[in-house]
Amino acid sequence: xxxxxxxxxxxxxxxxxxxxxxxxxxxxxxxxxxxxxxxxxxxxxxxxxxxxxxxxxxxxxxxxxxxxxxxxxxxxxxxxxxxxxxxxxxxxxxxxxxxxxxxxxxxxxxxxxxxxxxxxxxxxxxxxxxxxxxxxxxxxxxxxxxxxxxxxxxxxxxxxxxxxxxxxxxxxxxxxxxxxxxxxxxxxxxxxxxxxxxxxxxxxxxxxxxxxxxxxxxxxxxxxxxxxxxxxxxxxxxxxxxxxxxxxxxxxxxxxxxxxxxxxxxxxxxxxxxxxxxxxxxxxxxxxxxxxxxxxxxxxxxxxxxxxxxxxxxxxxxxxxxxxxxxxxxxxxxxxxxxxxxxxxxxxxxxxxxxxxxxxxxxxxxxxxxxxxxxxxxxxxxxxxxxxxxxxxxxxxxxxxxxxxxxxxxxxxxxxxxxxxxxxxx
Numbered sequence: 001x002x003x004x005x006x007x008x009x010x011x012x013x014x015x016x017x018x019x020x021x022x023x024x025x026x027x028x029x030x031x032x033x034x035x036x037x038x039x040x041x042x043x044x045x046x047x048x049x050x051x052x053x054x055x056x057x058x059x060x061x062x063x064x065x066x067x068x069x070x071x072x073x074x075x076x077x078x079x080x081x082x083x084x085x086x087x088x089x090x091x092x093x094x095x096x097x098x099x100x101x102x103x104x105x106x107x108x109x110x111x112x113x114x115x116x117x118x119x120x121x122x123x124x125x126x127x128x129x130x131x132x133x134x135x136x137x138x139x140x141x142x143x144x145x146x147x148x149x150x151x152x153x154x155x156x157x158x159x160x161x162x163x164x165x166x167x168x169x170x171x172x173x174x175x176x177x178x179x180x181x182x183x184x185x186x187x188x189x190x191x192x193x194x195x196x197x198x199x200x201x202x203x204x205x206x207x208x209x210x211x212x213x214x215x216x217x218x219x220x221x222x223x224x225x226x227x228x229x230x231x232x233x234x235x236x237x238x239x240x241x242x243x244x245x246x247x248x249x250x251x252x253x254x255x256x257x258x259x260x261x262x263x264x265x266x267x268x269x270x271x272x273x274x275x276x277x278x279x280x281x282x283x284x285x286x287x288x289x290x291x292x293x294x295x296x297x298x299x300x301x302x303x304x305x306x307x308x309x310x311x312x313x314x315x316x317x318x319x320x321x322x323x324x325x326x327x328x329x330x331x332x333x334x335x336x337x338x339x340x341x342x343x344x345x346x347x348x349x350x351x352x353x354x355x356x357x358x359x360x361x362x363x364x365x366x367x368x369x370x371x372x373x374x375x376x377x378x379x380x381x382x383x384x385x386x387x388x389x390x391x392x393x394x395x396x397x398x399x400x401x402x403x404x405x406x407x408x409x410x411x412x413x414x415x416x417x418x419x420x421x422x423x424x425x426x
Contacts (some may be wrong), residue, residue, distance in 0.1 A: 009396035010283075015388040017055035019377055025051055026045040026376040030369045034052075042076065043069030048376065049131075058137065067134035075130075117159070125151040125181070132185065133408035138399070143408050145184035154180055167212050171201035171267075178271050187277050188402040189241045196274035198200070204266040211256035215249050222246050262288045272391070279398035285390040294386060298379035304370060305378075309370040314363070320353065 029044035046069045053065040129144040136142070158173035175198035182194035265288040272284035 003286075009394070011393040011396040012061040013391045013393070014060060015385045016057055017051075017381065017385065019381065022051060022381050023373070023377045026373040031374050034365050034369050040319065042072035045069075045072065045154050052381075052384055056384070058391075058393055064136040065134055066136065067130070071130075085189040094342055118156050121155040122148045124151040128181065129408070137187075139404070140188040140402060141405050141407065143186040144181070144406055145186075147180075147184055147317075151177075151180055159239045166216065167209050170209075171205045171263075172198040174198070174267055174269070175201055182275060186405055187280075188405050190277045190280075190402045192275060192277045194271065194275055196270060200270055200274075201263070201267050204263045204270075207259040208256050208263055211252050211259060215252040215256070218246065218252075219248055261292065265291050278402070279395040280402075281394045283392040283394060285392075286387065287390065290386055291383065294382045295379060298375070298382060301378040302374040304375045306367065306370045309374075310363070310367055313366055317359075317363075 025047065029040070029047055032040040033044050046065075046067055049065045049067065053063040056063045125144075125148040129146065129148070132142040133143040153171075155177055158169070158176055162168075162170045162173050175194075179194040182192050185192040265286055269284045269286040272282045272286075275282045347423070
């Protein structure tokens with residue numbers, strides 16, 4: 001690539017990682033999380049991030065993640081107390097006001113849901129700030145300026161504009177929020193910049209928008225016609241036509257979802273290709289068909305492996321239950337299922353009601369454990385691999401000019417994001 005009269009240095013990204021190690025690490029850390037009733041999840045995310053980060057190697061140099069589990073845990077406790085006080089007091093006030101004005105609590109819950117939206121944006125920004133502050137490459141720290149409150153207000157403004165325009169300005173929101181974050185991101189002492197225009201995303205969003213508007217039009221037409229159906233003698237036939245019309249809405253939703261997933265990948269590629277940090281830029285060759293194939297095949301494998309693993313666990317658990325409760329022998333290998341569903345009864349030689357609840361909870365947690373493990377292995381791992389191998393850096397000769405930045409403490413880590421369960425994986 002020629003830039004400014006000279007050839008810009010192109011640095012390719014490698015990905016060094018295998019399925020076996022990530023599978024064993026995910027299984028071990030998820031098991032510890034279940035055995036500690038979720039307490040270990042903060043250390044689990046730390047170990048997984050270190051593994052994933054180290055596998056991504058721009059120009060052969062791995063990324064480093066230096067976050068600590070104790071930072072996440074203490075931040076979570078602080079955020080949980082703050083949220084409990086905020087949401088608790090707010091909810092009580094809203095419910096009281098709603099009963100006083102509307103004699104119903106539904107309006108209070110709707111208002112509370114609207115109020116929670118900016119908190120989610122606030123939490124997501126703080127989480128990114130912590131992750132950036134604990135990420136290094138070539139020994140140089142990343143960083144993100146503290147602006148979570150402003151980001152939440154800007155996000156709510158763009159969301160409002162997107163809603164009142166029936167989704168037309170959704171690409172604008174995508175671009176503006178990414179620009180807000182990118183323009184406040186640093187690599188060492190070099191500030192990053194998000195170039196491009198939001199209209200560059202509009203074309204890829206158009207199919208989703210058309211499906212959305214067509215679906216809204218069908219629903220609006222059906223609602224309008226439903227009032228006229230009752231006034232006609234052939235109301236039954238008209239009602240059948242309306243039902244047939246509405247039957248296409250679920251199909252439209254699936255088509256819209258497909259095109260929206262494509263839009264997300266195209267947007268990621270466009271935004272990455274317009275990011276710069278001084279003389280350094282990015283080149284992304286993300287492939288939507290490849291990402292779609294990874295997700296379809298990955299989730300298929302995840303569900304199959306989760307089902308097989310639970311069959312093994314259920315059979316082993318059934319053997320233990322029959323050993324201690326001979327009355328379950330009639331259920332055979334399905335004894336564990338009968339106990340968890342409460343169909344095994346409660347009598348002599350059968351588990352008590354308390355044990356039934358505990359066993360049902362155990363099977364539920366085990367299912368979540370295996371699903372999380374196989375999702376990490378068959379979905380997230382190959383997705384990261386594709387993202388990494390399709391990403392290159394231009395202007396590598398300018399990297400030597402970038403100096404170290406001061407350490408960003410990023411207090412409370414990802415506490416609020418953990419409380420909202422945002423980014424439950426890595």
